[in-house]
Amino acid sequence: MADRSLEGMALPLEVRARLAELELELSEGDITQKGYEKKRSKLIGAYLPQPPTANGAAVVRCRRQHSEGAPRRMLQAGNIGVCDIRDAAVRERVASTAGNRPLFYFRFDVHTEAVQAALAKHKERKMAVPMPSKRRSLVVQTSMDAYTPPDTSSGSEDEGSVQGDSQGTPTSSQGSINMEHWISQAIHGSTTSTTSSSSTQSGGSGAAHRLADVMAQTHIENHSAPPDVTTYTSEHAVPVERPQGSTTSRTAPKYGNAELMETGDGVPVSSRVSAKIQQLVNTLKRPKRPPLREFFVDDFEELLEVQQPDPNQPKPEGAQMLAMRGEQLGVVTNWPPSLEAALQRWGTISPKAPCLTTMDTNGKPLYILTYGKLWTRSMKVAYNILHKLGTKQEPMVRPGDRVALVFPNNDPAASMVAFYGCLLAEVVPVPIEVPLTRKDAGSQQIGFLLGSCGVTVALTSDACHKGLPKSPTGEIPQFKGWPKLLWFVTESKHLSKPPRDWFPHIKDANNDTAYIEYKTCKDGSVLGVTVTRIALLTHCQALTQACGYTEAETIVNVLDFKKDVGLWHGILTSVMNMMHVISIPYSLMKVNPLSWIQKVCQYKAKVACVKSRDMHWALVAHRDQRDINLSSLRMLIVADGANPWSISSCDAFLNVFQSKGLRQEVICPCASSPEALTVAIRRPTDDSNQPPGRGVLSMHGLTYGVIRVDSEEKLSVLTVQDVGLVMPGAIMCSVKPDGIPQLCRTDEVGELCVCAVATGTSYYGLSGMTKNTFEVFPVTSSGAPVSEYPFVRTGLLGFVGPGGLVFAVGKMDGLMVVSGRRHNADDIVATALAVEPMKFVYRGRIAVFSVTVLHDERIVIVAEQRPDSTEEDSFQWMSRVLQAIDSIHQVGVYCLALVPANTLPKTPLGGIHLSETKQLFLEGSLHPCNVLMCPHTCVTNLPKPRQKQPEIGPASVMVGNLVSGKRIAQASGRDLGQIEDNDQARKFLFLSEVLQWRAQTTPDHVLYTLLNCRGTIANSLTCVQLHKRAEKIAVMLMERGHLQDGDHVALVYPPGIDLIAAFYGCLYAGCVPITVRPPHPQNIATTLPTVKMIVEVSRSACLMTTQLICKLLRSREAAAAVDVRAWPPILDTDDLPKKRPAQIYKPSNPDTLAYLDFSVSTTGMLAGVKMSHAATSAFCRSIKLQCELYPSREVAICLDPYCGLGFVLWCLCSVYSGHQSILIPPAELETNPALWLLAVSQYKVRDTFCSYSVMELCTKGLGSQTESLKARGLDLSRVRTCVVVAEERPRIALTQSFSKLFKDLGLHPRAVSTSFGCRVNLAICLQGTSGPDPTTVYVDMRALRHDRVRLVERGSPHSLPLMESGKILPGVRIIIANPETKGPLGDSHLGEIWVHSAHNASGYFTIYGDESLQSDHFNSRLSFGDTQTVWARTGYLGFLRRTELTDANGERHDALYVVGALDEAMELRGMRYHPIDIETSVIRAHKSVTECAVFTWTNLLVVVVELDGSEQEALDLVPLVTNVVLEEHYLVVGVVVVVDIGVIPINSRGEKQRMHLRDGFLADQLDPIYVAYNM
Secondary structure, eight states: OOOGGGTTSOOOHHHHHHHHHHHHHHHHTSSOHHHHHHHHHHHHGGGSOOOSSOHHHHHHHHHHHHHHOOOOOOOOTTOOOHHHHHHHHHHTOOSOSSSOOOOOOOOOHHHHHHHHHHHHHHHHTOOOOOOOEEOHHHHHHHHSGGGSOOOTTOOOOOOTTOOOOTTOOHHHHHHHHHHHHHHHHHHHHOOSOOEETTTTTSSTTHHHHHHHHHHHTTOOOEEOOOOOTTOOOSSSOOOOOOOSSSSOOOOOOTTTTOOOOTTSSSOOOOSHHHHHHHHHHHHHHSOOSOOOOOEEEOSSSOEEEOOOOOTTSOOOOSOBOOOEEOOOOOOOTTOOSSHHHHHHHHHHHOTTSEEEEEEOTTSOEEEEEEHHHHHHHHHHHHHHHHHSSBOSSSBSOOTTOEEEEEOOTTOHHHHHHHHHHHHHHTOEEEEEOOOOSTTOTTHHHHHHHHHHTTOOEEEEOHHHHHHSOOOTTSOOOOOTTOOOOEEEEOOGGGSOOOOTTOOOOOOOOOSSEEEEEEEEOTTSOEEEEEEEHHHHHHHHHHHHHHHTOOTTOEEEEOSOTTSHHHHIIIIIIHHHTTOEEEEOOHHHHHHOTTHHHHHHHHHTOSEEEEOHHHHHHHHHHOTTOOSOOOTTOSEEEETTTTSTTHHHHHHHHHHHHGGGTOOGGGEEEEEEETTTEEEEEOOOOSOTTSOOOEEEEEHHHHHTTBOOBOOSOOSSEEEEEBOOEEOTTOEEEEEOSSSSOBBOBTTBOEEEEEEOSSSOOEETTOHHHHHHHHSBOOBOTTSOBSOSSOBEEEEEEEEEOGGGOEEEEEEGGGEEEETTEEEEHHHHHHHHHTSSTTTSEEEEEEEEEEEEETTEEEEEEEEEEOTTOOHHHHHHHHHHHHHHHHHHHOOOEEEEEEEETTOSOBOTTSSBOHHHHHHHHHHTOOOOSEEEEOHHHHOOOOBOOOOOOOOOOHHHHEETTEETTEEBOEEEOOOGGGOOOOOGGGGOSSHHHHHHHHHHHSTTOEEEEEEOTTSSEEEEEEHHHHHHHHHHHHHHHHHTSOOOTTOEEEEEOOSSHHHHHHHHHHHHHTOEEEEEOOOOGGGHHHHHHHHHHHHHHTTEEEEEEOHHHHHHHTSHHHHHHSOGGGOOOEEETTSOOSOOOSSOOOOSOTTSEEEEEEEEOTTSOEEEEEEEHHHHHHHHHHHHHHHTOOTTOEEEEESOTTSHHHHIIIIIHHHHHOOEEEEOOGGGGGTOTTHHHHHHHHTTOSEEEEOHHHHHHHHHHHTTOHHHHHHTTOOOTTOSEEEEOOSSSOOHHHHHHHHHHTGGGTOOGGGEEEOBOOSSOSOSBOOOSSSOOOOEEEEEHHHHHTTBOOBOOTTOTTEEEEEOOOOBOTTEEEEEEOTTTOOBOBTTBOEEEEEEETTOOOOBOOSSOOHHHHHHHHSBOOSSSSOSSOBEEEEEEEEEEEEEEEOTTSSEEEEEEEEEETTTOEEETTEEEOHHHHHHHHHHHOTTEEEEEEEEETTEEEEEEEEOSOGGGHHHHHHHHHHHHHHHHOOOEEEEEEEOTTOSOBOTTSOBOHHHHHHHHHTTOSOOSEEEEOO
16 A cells, blocks of 8 residues: 555656556566665665664655545546655455456446445444354465465466565454453353353343343353253262263263353353354344344244335435337448458458457467458368268358357467358357366356257367367267257368369348357356347447447457457458457466567557556566557447446556556557347547546445435445447437336436347347346336347446446346345445455455345455455454445345455366355355354344233133143053053062062063174073072172262173173162163263262262172272272172172162163253152053053163163163063174174064164164165064164154165064153053054144144245154143243143153152252142142153144044253244254254254353364355244354254263253363354
């Protein structure tokens, strides 16, 4: 940036120009900061009053002052002083340096000023925005040059040598650090930490607001998670139960033992993460844009807000515009009747006249094509196309057929010959780019165009043909999406001479198609615009008249000669007027950007065709060129004049080159479009006093499509220049861009439409699109058509100003309509480039596009960052871009992504391929190195937060069994009393008695068979063996352990026979057993504390285990994890006494405690429940009846035997029912995944039980092996019930894929079902043998958020499949109650499942008896209705549905559907969300997301995803996750955390431990790959 300190100095013009160049060199990375300062001080040393400080400091001060950005005067035509020349040249900084000069975007100094001023405004109210955190390896990789692929198209410029601006802007970076430091200080400092357990449940944003308010007063209360159910808070950690060698082979996360911070409730707050989240909460508290008022109904009562027009928005007030008529197309007598006739004429009259000179990469003339050669060679090509392809009877190409022209950009001569050869042969040329690889960006779409045009032949040059990719056999492969082509080389030496009597048929121009020009649409699809012969000729005539072309003029052409302005002037109109074209290839421009100016001087050219970027490059490179003289130019055609930002290049170019003979009136911007050809062009005049037209328009007005000359608000303006007058012989008007083509008012921006002969006529083969574009009849406000002839839509947005001058303000393709306002991509690019561009964006390569999320367009900006930029730089730049765009355009940016230099897909001429970039972004394959999402600020059309309705009073509700017109949701299993069965075991009240009875009556009946990983029997137990073993253990407990009856004993055994024997040994001794999963030998640090905690919490007087585990508990590793001296006495049961007990203990009362069941719930709470002898026996009986279990049956069990139904099935049921249990420890499946299914097949088992983790392991591990399993004789056809034991909503996708996968092995789909149990009742539902099949319903997910159940058809939008959780067990009653009011609910409501049964647990076992919690969970009564029954609250939400099926007893069957845990449900925006639904959406969003968990923290939704892929893909997930949650759940994600596989903790049942994950995240223990804080 130029310095303010030089403003007052009288520096000579050349010094200022040299300074400007130095600035550019620095910005482009051509010199280092040090070199820049050295040269600069040398330049201005003589003019500076000597400062007291050293050079560097002066520079710093200058730069500082400059960045403050003082307001600047507007540029008007003709008043640009020297001072502005410097600035204009400097700030022109855009695309690039002498290397690869791809995309060019324009900006202009006034705009830079505006942006700087806008940012200065923002600085005053600076917010600390949390910076995303990145794993070290990721930071290293992104900043490494190695991560930037080599720039294929650039020269060897020294990119790496650029030193970062050592003076930087330290203030802002310190700002964010200090903020963070301050927050964490404040959090640590709050010694009077009042814990509030309600923050996660409190509906609405109460907690966040409180937090933020308190933050403001620097005294921070600590809002955190609800306390542990066990209310266990000793000094020890609260670890989580982890799978130990269980089927989920995941590496344990590093935070298994999250130390309790000094907050008293287990949620660590003193961490970087929570500080950042706090920053985010504060940032989000800033007032948003005003919310929108009205709502529209989204096919249900889900209300999305719709944009209401702003009452103060500017509206067009002008009169209706009149169609503008161009001058008459003058008929000149000697104009040829067709272009071929012109070629014939010049080829025969002046064969020696030069037609086209091509250049090599050194700028030397390579070849001069004369009109004679062009004529003879074109004839030769025409003859060969028609007669030498195919056979005489079946020629391949006939007149009217389409032929592809594939010529490189450096060979215009061959292309021109081929083009005219096609015209002479009356075939239709389709010029396209050379496909470089088989999957070039956009190449596939070109292939589709060729296919739809029926192209079978491609003409190409020798060199190009050799360069095309070849297969090993030397054939050119078929490119992706391309038709099969015959490649035909058009070099003369390969062609046969036409016979003397052959002559092409030259007709007058008619309505046949002359050529097809390809056009790339906004979505990347490629269309072919057909141009007829008469349109071609008329267009050449109109251009000749408008530009005043005369014979033998010389014209320099830098543009692509295959299409657009380059084709029309450099190939077509030039031949009509026998002009000489000097063609400058793109490759030469890359090496020498001044080449076109040198050629203008060398050939004294009258006309040059360029784009703004070519002028910009010349500015960058013109350095010390002494001998430049541009006085010969009478017309400099600026092809992209329709881009409003081209004005800056024009102004700057004029300023620098005016001294070299360039006149102002020579610069002629033109507007063109593929459909309408040349739309308007500024005419060259001789009158230098008449300045061109300028307009300084309010950008705010333009977003509403209204033209307002700039008001007081100087920041957001767009300065536009005219693109001249309407073309000769054409009529132009502007119509409203959408809806019916109604004429605009004079002060309104619309789409320009043209009615002329010289336009395209159709999109080839697309009649519908053609009608909408080429056959438009504009109407007046009264509905009368403007003309009887159709108009063509140009795709340009603009208006006709005073004096008939046409102004273009953008393209329809670049239009983004956000909340009803129109923004142009080019304008956004210009603003982004004006934000410290020199330091940051690599060669000005920025792509801007919109994506549709939640019924509105959202702006996405993708920029390439320089290889040497730091994390801090990127984040600074991103925040400033957001602020600048917000200030200038008043629109939010949804996503800002930075990618490494040179990685965006390129167009053939090196620009950014926009649609391909957008595609990569949407697919998640862009691989950005930085991402900033701002959904909170952008998305203003979310549904209205739900207001909870007050409940209806009981009196008006209860009428018999109806609740407000609906059946009360209650159901029950079969009545135990009425079932006739010869259940011998019923005679005994206690399991210990049942075992003794079986040992006497059937001593040798095998009860248990344990399999090892090879599927062979490792161990088995008969009734008498179990009885004798239990007796010995009882003796040991009494004699060695000195235990009394009622003492608690912890059983720490691997899954197996020992555990069962130890359990019954405890019962025989009158002790209370607690089964505990042993620590994992490879992972003692995280698993042992859980064991220790259960032993302590359960108050175990002694610990029984095997010799091996005994050693493990006392090992050095164990001592590092826990205090091993604090273990109770440890008994090793491998060495048992030989004697029997004097007597076997018999409890005095069936309600005494039989055992304790400890488990970690899904919410991460460790809870122990008490099971009495009566409940245990009732439980076993209920299962026996449901599953019809008898001594003759065999049941295969692949479950963890430590808690819940898994323990009951493993240890208790066989003794009660007498059936044989085949025990398969889940850990064995890791070595042999087929073990379980092979056992089921081998033992011809009818009933089997497993966990989700086992099912997942089989699905993933055996998916590809079903054939080989079948060959091994695996047969599952005998399985009646395969039950998944779980405490959660059935995982329907997993059960269905399991059923499908093993269907071929005989598994009946109806056999697979789930069960449901929880802490208060270990099994409520279990699919029996005789009940109806499990049912699946589809419910409306949005109704579910409002706690209502609405059934919908399968496949309808927002439908969620739910599977019944098995049949209700005998003796179990269920009712659905409102968790808040405790009233009964109707069956169309979602509520808490309450259960009443003989096998309910009798309460929690805790250190301090928390009576209120106890009575609430185990002894609840309804607030009205049946207020007598005592219910246990499951803590799960669900609903009941009466199905059409009938039970065994002929009643209609009631199905229970479990939706999710109440503790885990998240209250967001007043609605209830279940984490699993959001997680399912997120997992579907991208193939590399393997697992996901969500939770809330201070009302922000945090999404943690596990990435299966390279760390480079981590940032791709952030936008995708944010999009999918917005689209499907109407929620804004606050934080996205990307972690490694296996970080999300899972308990033994395969359930995610979300609360535990949350603690780990807040304590900064996840080691995430990337954390994105969405703004």
